[in-house]
Amino acid sequence: MAKAPFNPGSDRIFINAYIYNGKKDLKPPSFENKIENNGNMYLQKSLLWQSEPYPFDVIRWMCHIDENGREHNWTAVDGQYKRTFRQQNSANIKVKLKSPMANEYYQGRDAAEKGINRKDLYDKAVFATDKELQRFDYPIKSGYYFNPAGEYKITLETVTYKPVAGKTKDHENLVNALINSFRYETDLIYITDRREAVNINNNPVRSIGGKLQKEPGSVSVMNNQSVNGINLLTIDTSYKSDFEEVKYSSVSGGFTDERWKQVMEGYSESGTLDSRDNFKYREYVKEGQSMYKITETTEITIKVNKDNINFYTHAHMPDGEYYIRVWMADINLASNNFTSINNAYNLLGTLKGIVPLDEIIITVKGSMYDDTN
Template identity: 50%
Template sequence: MIRWMHHQDAEGKKYDWTKAPGQYKREFIQQASGRVEWDVKSSMSDEYAQARDAAAKSKNNKKLYDKAVFATDKDLQEYDYPIKSGYYFNPAGSYTFTVTTEVFKKEKPEDMTGDHKDLLNSLIKSFRYETDLMFINNKKIPVNINNEELTRKGGGFERKPGVLSVKDNKSVNATPLITVLDRSKDSSRYKKEVEEIKHTDKRGGDSDTFWKMVLEGYSESYTLGKYTNYNYREYVEAGQHMYKITETSTITIVVNAGNVPLYTHANMPNGKYYIKVWFDQVDMTVGGHAYKGLKTLQGIENLDSIHINVVGSMFDDLNN
């Protein structure tokens, strides 16, 4: 920064105002910020509504059972989602989050800032789809949602909950089930605004409030007395730049975008099973960004969930 110095004659008249280097360096301290907003774009209850309604009305039209085969038995309609084992039950759901970050840089970024990109990737990696339903793969092996073989227990199999993520998205028969929609699919999913934080080194000139907060001689830095009492005020030396970069990204994570059918195992024991979508905690210390001091960003324990009641199997229908 610089300051303006002057001579003063015997009568107190000031003359020969001259720029002079400041005695101290001033650090721009405006903090970065970030905001995450979550939205269930299409919940599991939405995805299975058509098939569930068809079952409740005992409709015999296979096209209506687009994502799952729910039981039509009247005595099973007390359950929200009743199924018989052995039929297909396709994972489904669509979830969106919007990330807005505000950072300050000395240079204009040509593309997405590293701060925004790393936070975005961390959130994408934290997505989880979890269920303890039991499936059967093409090799006739009983598996969980991760295609891991199940252990026999009594007349059925032992439960082994499985979790899919963007990184580990291979499901039954090694089928990838998690799709990420980002700016690579749609450029409107990313927006960036760059605003220069203005300043001047002209005596009596005005600078942005953010600069005044770190310079002496202004009310914004609580040092106005330096100016009123001693006519001392600091300015930012010309040739330096500071930009506020505001970035917004909208990410949608789709479960089973291709509606690939997964078949439950016909010997899956009766009982209540669960499906839930959640976001894990995010380690904020990865990378050298300003937000690393936050250490951990809390996720969402239960963004979406349903319970499936298994009552009987497909063999009951075949025998009837």
């Protein structure tokens, strides 16, 4: 057996390890939270709000460096911190008078102004033909029919971001709220098939000293019964949607949408490009996750008395001015209807209605009995 002397001793090797695991918190992108044109006179309004936060997993690519400084064996490693996806959500509301009351009553009003007494021309209401009454916008005599009429259109388009493509409660709840905000209001006094004096809600009208009293009433989808129990409002809706996947690549050099880059470290879009430049640190979306831009559009058509059923005014309705007003009520976005499903726009407060959306003033002078004497 060969032997050789061995001098005991030790060598010291100094290894510097520089480790950077990313920032725990990134400055989130800034988005608007407001309602534009939020006044009673605007037929078009916009809601802007920050989307719900969606945490997601990221990876980073790490490698070995040999003695010559060459990089090799790149490996995907889970990021130490989750990131949070946020984006700008929006809703655009457009309200249109598809057939306002002025259009609906034009034929009958024009015939009365010309003194024409053909019954077929008075399709929606019987207007007085007396020359001295033509100075009024809508002169009538009590006891004849004055049918509710009008057609209105509401278009709602929402843009939201969700991890799953499909119909959203954000859109559905706004559609229902807009429909429920519609009102048809009047203080005209009607007569039922049972000869009772009622208001538009089919509620009895008081008589004081033998004189019928005005009892304004309003009809909505939630309270739709009117004179003789007739449902006054008819709702038709059409819906369409579009889904855009917010794309990404988990591979260095692949395409990643800037909406992801805004919330990951190592990109100019998030203000953290220095992490890549100084530490070669850049994050990528881990595979198996998704995000969609969801655009939904619903067109709502509201028809008043679509079958043109005759609504007879009471023959003893007193002379004077009466009104018919179509309007939309305020919508409290912070109500339980919205907060119960955690819609992010509930922080916007109250979406103002439209008052009035449509309105006419009716002048009652005399009754049908004057025409039979």
